[in-house]
Amino acid sequence: MSRHNTETVSNVDRDEGLNLAATTCPNREDRASGINVFYGKASQLVEDAKAGRLRNHEREFQQSSGCPLNFYLAVRVTTIREAVTIFHAPIGCSSSALGYRELYRGIPNSLGRPDFDVRWLTTNLNADDVVFGAGEKLRHAILEAQERYSPKAIFILASCTSGIIGEDLEGVIASVQDTVGAKLIPVHCEGVRSRLMQTGYDAFWHGVLKHLVRKTGKKKQPDLVNVASMLSYCWQDRLEVTRLLGKLGLRPNFVPEFATVGDFEQLSEAAVTAPLCPTYTDYLSRGLWQEHGVPFFMYPSPMGIENTDNWLREIARHTGKLDVVEKVIAEEHEVWVPRLHAIREQLEGFKGDGTKMSILGSLGQGRLLAQMPFFHELGLNPAAAITQDFDNLILDEVDNLVKERGDFEILVNTFQAAEQSHLTRKLDPDLTLTCPFQGPAFKRMKAATRIHSLRGDPMEISAQSGYAGAIAFGEFILRALRSPGFHQTFYKKTADSYKPWFYEQPDPLYFVPGKEAQEADAH
Amino acid sequence: MPIEARLSDIKEAPRTSCALGGALGSMLGLYGGVPILHSGAGCGLGQQFGLTYAAGQNSAGGQGTTNTPCSSLVEEHVIFGGEDKLRKLIRSSIKLMEGEFFAVISGCIPSIIGDDVDAVVKEFRQQAPLVHVKAPGFIGNSYEGYELLLEAVADQLLEPQPVRKNQINILGVVPFQHLFWKGDLAILKRTFAAFGIEANIIFTEFGALDRLREITAAELNVVVSPWVGHRVAAKLEAKFGTPFLTAPGVPIGGEQTSRLVRRVAERLGLNQEKVERVIAREERHAYRSAEYYGDAIMLGAPHALFAVAADSGTAVGLTQFLTNEVGYVPDLAIVTDDAPESAHEGIRRGLTEGLISAVKPELVFEADAHKIRQKLKGRAFLFLFASSLEKHIAGPEFNAIPITVSFPSFDRLIIDRSYAGFRGGLTVMEEMVSTCTGPL
Numbered sequence: 001m002s003r004h005n006t007e008t009v010s011n012v013d014r015d016e017g018l019n020l021a022a023t024t025c026p027n028r029e030d031r032a033s034g035i036n037v038f039y040g041k042a043s044q045l046v047e048d049a050k051a052g053r054l055r056n057h058e059r060e061f062q063q064s065s066g067c068p069l070n071f072y073l074a075v076r077v078t079t080i081r082e083a084v085t086i087f088h089a090p091i092g093c094s095s096s097a098l099g100y101r102e103l104y105r106g107i108p109n110s111l112g113r114p115d116f117d118v119r120w121l122t123t124n125l126n127a128d129d130v131v132f133g134a135g136e137k138l139r140h141a142i143l144e145a146q147e148r149y150s151p152k153a154i155f156i157l158a159s160c161t162s163g164i165i166g167e168d169l170e171g172v173i174a175s176v177q178d179t180v181g182a183k184l185i186p187v188h189c190e191g192v193r194s195r196l197m198q199t200g201y202d203a204f205w206h207g208v209l210k211h212l213v214r215k216t217g218k219k220k221q222p223d224l225v226n227v228a229s230m231l232s233y234c235w236q237d238r239l240e241v242t243r244l245l246g247k248l249g250l251r252p253n254f255v256p257e258f259a260t261v262g263d264f265e266q267l268s269e270a271a272v273t274a275p276l277c278p279t280y281t282d283y284l285s286r287g288l289w290q291e292h293g294v295p296f297f298m299y300p301s302p303m304g305i306e307n308t309d310n311w312l313r314e315i316a317r318h319t320g321k322l323d324v325v326e327k328v329i330a331e332e333h334e335v336w337v338p339r340l341h342a343i344r345e346q347l348e349g350f351k352g353d354g355t356k357m358s359i360l361g362s363l364g365q366g367r368l369l370a371q372m373p374f375f376h377e378l379g380l381n382p383a384a385a386i387t388q389d390f391d392n393l394i395l396d397e398v399d400n401l402v403k404e405r406g407d408f409e410i411l412v413n414t415f416q417a418a419e420q421s422h423l424t425r426k427l428d429p430d431l432t433l434t435c436p437f438q439g440p441a442f443k444r445m446k447a448a449t450r451i452h453s454l455r456g457d458p459m460e461i462s463a464q465s466g467y468a469g470a471i472a473f474g475e476f477i478l479r480a481l482r483s484p485g486f487h488q489t490f491y492k493k494t495a496d497s498y499k500p501w502f503y504e505q506p507d508p509l510y511f512v513p514g515k516e517a518q519e520a521d522a523h
Numbered sequence: 524m525p526i527e528a529r530l531s532d533i534k535e536a537p538r539t540s541c542a543l544g545g546a547l548g549s550m551l552g553l554y555g556g557v558p559i560l561h562s563g564a565g566c567g568l569g570q571q572f573g574l575t576y577a578a579g580q581n582s583a584g585g586q587g588t589t590n591t592p593c594s595s596l597v598e599e600h601v602i603f604g605g606e607d608k609l610r611k612l613i614r615s616s617i618k619l620m621e622g623e624f625f626a627v628i629s630g631c632i633p634s635i636i637g638d639d640v641d642a643v644v645k646e647f648r649q650q651a652p653l654v655h656v657k658a659p660g661f662i663g664n665s666y667e668g669y670e671l672l673l674e675a676v677a678d679q680l681l682e683p684q685p686v687r688k689n690q691i692n693i694l695g696v697v698p699f700q701h702l703f704w705k706g707d708l709a710i711l712k713r714t715f716a717a718f719g720i721e722a723n724i725i726f727t728e729f730g731a732l733d734r735l736r737e738i739t740a741a742e743l744n745v746v747v748s749p750w751v752g753h754r755v756a757a758k759l760e761a762k763f764g765t766p767f768l769t770a771p772g773v774p775i776g777g778e779q780t781s782r783l784v785r786r787v788a789e790r791l792g793l794n795q796e797k798v799e800r801v802i803a804r805e806e807r808h809a810y811r812s813a814e815y816y817g818d819a820i821m822l823g824a825p826h827a828l829f830a831v832a833a834d835s836g837t838a839v840g841l842t843q844f845l846t847n848e849v850g851y852v853p854d855l856a857i858v859t860d861d862a863p864e865s866a867h868e869g870i871r872r873g874l875t876e877g878l879i880s881a882v883k884p885e886l887v888f889e890a891d892a893h894k895i896r897q898k899l900k901g902r903a904f905l906f907l908f909a910s911s912l913e914k915h916i917a918g919p920e921f922n923a924i925p926i927t928v929s930f931p932s933f934d935r936l937i938i939d940r941s942y943a944g945f946r947g948g949l950t951v952m953e954e955m956v957s958t959c960t961g962p963l
Contacts, residue, residue, distance in 0.1 A: 058608070061615035064560055064567025064593035071565060075572055090631060090660030091534075092541025092566070095573030098912070098931040100536065105915050119893070124532040125661045128524045130635060136526060141533045148535075148893055160563050161631045161661055164601055191563035192597055192632060415568065417589040418619065437571055437588040497585035498619055511615050 018287050020210045023170060024188035025202040025283060029056065034196045034391035038412035039423075039509045042385075045410055046399045049392060056195060061511035065415035067191030068200025069159060070096060072231050077187070077204065078120045079103055079455075082152045082261040084145040084182070085120040088138050088167060089159030093191075094122045104258060107235050107458040116258070119149055125161050133165065138172045146180040152261035153212060154182045163190030183261075185211040196389050197414065198365075202283040204256070209287035214265040221266065225315055226273040226288065227252045228281040232367075232452040236463035236472070237276075241302065244312060244466050247328045248321045255284075257455050268292035272318035274311065275301050276465065277366030282393050299397050301366060302466050304374030305333070305340055336467040343474035344379040350481060351430070356381035357481070360429040362420060362438060362451060364388045368410075369397050376405055378474050384409035384427055386420055411508060417441070418498050422508040431481060436490075440498070443491040449480035536892035538834075538859050538910055538930050539700060540574045541660030543630045545668020548574050550626050551587045552698030555731035557622035558586060561609050561640060562630030564595035566660075574665070577930060578699035579937025585621070592616040596632045605638050610646065617651045624680075624732045625653045626672060634659035652732055654679040664861065665700040666751045673755040681739050683763050689791055690721045692741045692765075694756055695748030696773065698726050701834070702932050706941030707773050711747070714944045718784060718793065718801050739763045743790055747773045747783075748836045749873060750866035766790070771873035772836030775844040776948030777806045809945040816952045820849060822963050823956070828852045830884075830902060832895055832909035833929035834860035839873035841908050841928065844948050846878045853884035854904040859929065861890040896920070906955060911935075924958045 018025070028034035035056045038045055048054050066072070070093065078085045078097040087094040100118050107113040121144065123129075123137045138156070145154050156169055169186040177184050185207040189200040225245055229237075238254060245252050253263055253270055267273075273285045273296040285296035297314045300307040309329050316325035350357055359380045363371055368387045375382040390398075390412045402408070409427070413419050417439025424432050424441040433451040434441045442448045453462035461476055463469035502510065540548070543566055550558035560567050568588060575583040582588070592615075594600075594608045613627065629640045634657060644655040656675040658668050673694070693711050698704050708724040715722040723741060725734045744759055744767035746752040756767035768790060774780040781802045788798040829851050831838045835858045845851040856874045867888060875883045889895050892912055899907065899921050907913055907923040911934040917925035927934050928942075942951050 060611040061619055062564075062593055062595045062612065063589050064562075064591045065564050065589060065595065066568040067563045067565025069565060070569035070573075072572075074569070090541050091537055091539065091664055092544045092573065092660040093569065094536075095540040095544060095577065096569045096571070098536060098538070098573060098577050099933045101912050101915055102933050119535060121533060121535045122537065124534055124537065126524070126529065126532060127659075127661055128529055130661055134529070137529055137533060140530050144533060159631075161635065164632065164635050191565045192601055195564070195595070195597055414564075415589040436582045439588075439590050440585060495585060495621060497590045497621055499621055502619055511619075 017290055018283065020206070020287065020291065025199070025206040027194040027199045028196040028202065028389070028391055029194060031202070032391035032393045034198065034389055036195060036389040036412055036414045037509065037512055038390060038410065039507065040410065041407050042398060042402050042410045043407045045390065045412070046395065046402060049390070049395050057512045057514055059511050060513060061418065063415065063417050066197045068189040068194055068197055068203060069093060069157060069191050071197035071200060073189055073200045073204060074157070075099070075103070076231060076256055077155050077157065079118055079257050080153070080155070080259055080261070081116050081118065083155060084149055084151045085155045085157060086138070086141050086145060087120065087122040087157050087159065088125070088134070088162045088169065089122060089157070090125045090161055091122055093159045094120060104456045106456050111235060111239065111458055121145055130161065130165055133167065134162070135168060135172045138167070138169070139176050142172070142176050142180060142184065146182055151182045153185060154180070155185050155187055155207070157187045158190045160190055160192040163192060183211055196391070198279060198389060201280055205284040205287060208264055209284065209291065212261070212264045213268045213288070213292070215268070219269055220271070221269045222271050222319065223250045224253050224266065224270040225250050225319070226267055226270040226294070227254050227276060228273065228284050229254060229257065229276040232454065233276055233465060234453045234455055234457040234462045236458065236460055237465035237469055240463060240466035240468045244328070245315070248312065248316060248319070248324060250315065250319055250321070268294060270294055272296060272315055274315050275299070275366070277301060277364065278369065279365035279391070279393055299369060301370040303370035303464060304377045304470050305337060305467060306377060307370055307373060308466050308470065332467045336471055339471045340377070340474060343471065343478060346478055347474070348379040357430040358383050359431045359433070360384050360386070360424060360427055361433040362386040365390065365394050367451070369394060369401065372401055372405060372408070374470065378477065382408060383429070384411070384423070386411045386413065386423065388414050418502065419508040421498065422503060422505070425503050426508065431477070440496050442487050443494065443496065445484070445488055445491055447481050447484055448487040449477070534891045536912060537664070537861065537890045538912070539664040539666065539861070540570060541665065542658040542663045542668040542671060543628055543660050544570050544574050545665030545697060545700060546626070546628045546656045546658040546672040547591070547668070548665060548699040549669050549672045549697065549726070550628070551583055552704065552726035553624065553731035553734070554727065554729045555623040556586065557616065557620045557625045558591055559613060559616050559625055559627045560591055560593040560630065561605065561627055561633050561638070562593060562596065563632055564593060566630050567591040567593050574699050577933060579702050579932045579935055581699065581937070592620065601632065601636050604636065605633055606643050609638070609640065609643050613643065613647050613653070617647065623652065624735065625651050626675065627653065627655045629655065629657050629659070631659040631661055652680060666697055666860065669697040669700070669751065670754045674758055676735055676738070677755065677758050677762060680735060681763070684739050686742050687721070687740045688742060689719055689793070690723065690741045691715065691743045691745050691787065692723045692725065692738050693747060694744055695746040695752030695836070697751060700930050702928065702930055702937050703941045703943070706939045707943040709939070710941045710943040710947065711773070714780060714784070715787070717805065718788060718798060720787065720791065739765065741765055743767065743787065745787055746770065749839065749869045750835065750862050771869065772840035773943045775840040775942045775951065776848050777809050777945050778847055779840060779843060780945050780947070781806065805945040809949065812946065812949055816956060818963060819956045819960060820952070824905070824959060826850060826852060827906060828854040828904040829906040829908065830855035830857070830899065830904040830923070832857040832859055832899065832907065832913060834858070835862045835866070835870045837929050839870065840942070841951070842874050842884060843878065844951060846880045848948055849952070852882050853878065853880060854882070854902055855887070855899070856884040857887045857889055857895055857898060859890055859895060859910070862888065926954055926958060
């Protein structure tokens, strides 16, 4: 367990620390040598990373994949209660947040959804603003937000345009902070600043740590556990995490979705910060440790039985619950493990030839770490994975994954639909986890289903976290294998997006120049 | 622009994406069209939630969302320029993507840093049908993007050709932004076909390149919006001599549809007697069907007050239909699409003149979701025809029943659904009555 504890975490030198005096965080490229171009064996990826050989090659063919602002940051920040979000941007940068009044409304009150109202404004930058600057507009928008809603916090999200024309967010905020009641939090999520969307989340946490988390007083809440979650958890996951922590006598402090401003303020008072997704939570966890002494751990996330066991143990270690945690785990095992075995038996026998079902998942970094062992637990063979990006923050964990579970192929790309479709055809796994918005990879005769649902989904079949989630996901996979009508119909009846010659090439990274050299290294 | 005017641009949740989003959505509406974004990496993906899901939970199709080629510009391109990256992207896109017509849509970044996109695009003119649409987000909204795409097509692709008798183009229906674009265009095509008029609806039909090239073969452009598509129509008239007429919106129900058909038929010089015969036939069947909702309305919910908070064309069409054909009382009309000042008078006429009602609706032009919400409070209307932004607040705050008819719509799947044409009013009634029906 030693690699899991807080003293040994990290490939980032903790002595360097986070510089919260700075306007914003460093990019993931700089902070953790992040990349989003690689195809080869995971062992090679680890070796290259350790040797500092990973490079972010420029693709000659690239597809729209998200930026620090519009990789769902917009749809997440706008859900924060008692707050207003201001997009200092042209009108289109915020249109993804138009669902704000509906997000979570499908969750019945009986499942614990409180009443809420969220709001956002855009400064709607126009051609004149680009020429003359729009500081006055931003100031006005802040005052307007204050007058309309008297919020406790106002998040101000930067954009490519505000960044390139040199808008001084900090200056505007300083000029108006004393006249408004809300805490003003700049988020430097300019799309143009980084190739890695995780930079946007780091920028958000930077703003939260610097401007929102309560600094004064040493009050601790020994039963409070910070749970910063990724986009891809849903309401049942939240209920399961709450249930499990409740059995330990602990309370979750969920951020950012749907959290109140107070939930953010009290992040500094928690006993521990626990990950649902380490790569997403990383900056917050480090910041809370550095500034407020809140311990954290990076691994594992509560996905699958064994991961959940160890997640609970880590939390228990930091909250003085080691005496009860084994009892809780044993109780849970009694309920859930037989069901896992039943699912595993069905999955292992599914092909009928004694071999395991191969599965290809399109995952984030965090899911890569959490889900690969979980797939093994389910009796599936995760021979390959696609991950959004890769950085040194998870280097040791991937190294361990390879050592413990064996090598696997890995394609690192951020939503590159053509590459994903190529790899899916090439490997032809028994089951692939994807969605139509990720390109035509789902159009196939073998099984395909989604990797996860999203936040507002209250259905039990969509759960993935904790013990209940492990079973729900296992059953979901079984259901997917038995109901291929949808993706088979699309395969037979609709066109592909890419020309056939592409699928005949050996390498999904066909359009990455200099790939030949990289390949020579890899094989 | 004076600073006061710029300040008034600050809006809560305006109901549109940007010019790039509108141009991209329009390209996705062309079957065989391939958009190539010269922009930041999020400009396409952002339209997943912000344009296509918002347009009735639509997936974007094989050229949209993460399929869309994108130069994905970052800081080094801001410093050194993005032209070389774009050149490689266009080359590889033509090689890889299934499609027959390409449009490079350049966004905020290249427009600010001054990339010479036209020059790069020109290098590929011989290799594939290709246009450049300069559509930075800061220049306007989705409606602007639609105009910019079609203007680029008119300037860079279209050639003059002999006019084909009784052929028209339908303009003013913006893919995705107009929620019922697919169904409305199909219905309009079918409606005109009954009169021997061949309508080129451009979008939603395979063979995008031919659909576009045929634009100049039309005898008349028919613009079904009080302001959208007018600029394109004017350009087509100036450049190719195609005249145009405009309708205040997509026609809903027999009255509006007959009116539009008569105007178009007259301009095309069709035999009036024959036209009236077809109108009578179409209306007879539509109104025979209308008898089925007779009791549900007259016994169940007669003379109800209603409000619309929608884009201008939808607001006009629904207000006229519900007032003149259902006997409902127009309480309030909020026009939410930020229509230009020059279009306000025409919209006002559409919403207040020719109504068979002693009550005229209060008319408000407002694009700010918060101000719209305040305006809707304290009224007596029973039905609210608006966007899904109003769905969850309509009951508790306005004591009204919401029906989503205008962008954004996250609360329904919209594919073939349409309120257009002789039978379109029947669909409006099905949806409206279904929200409140029970034992009579």
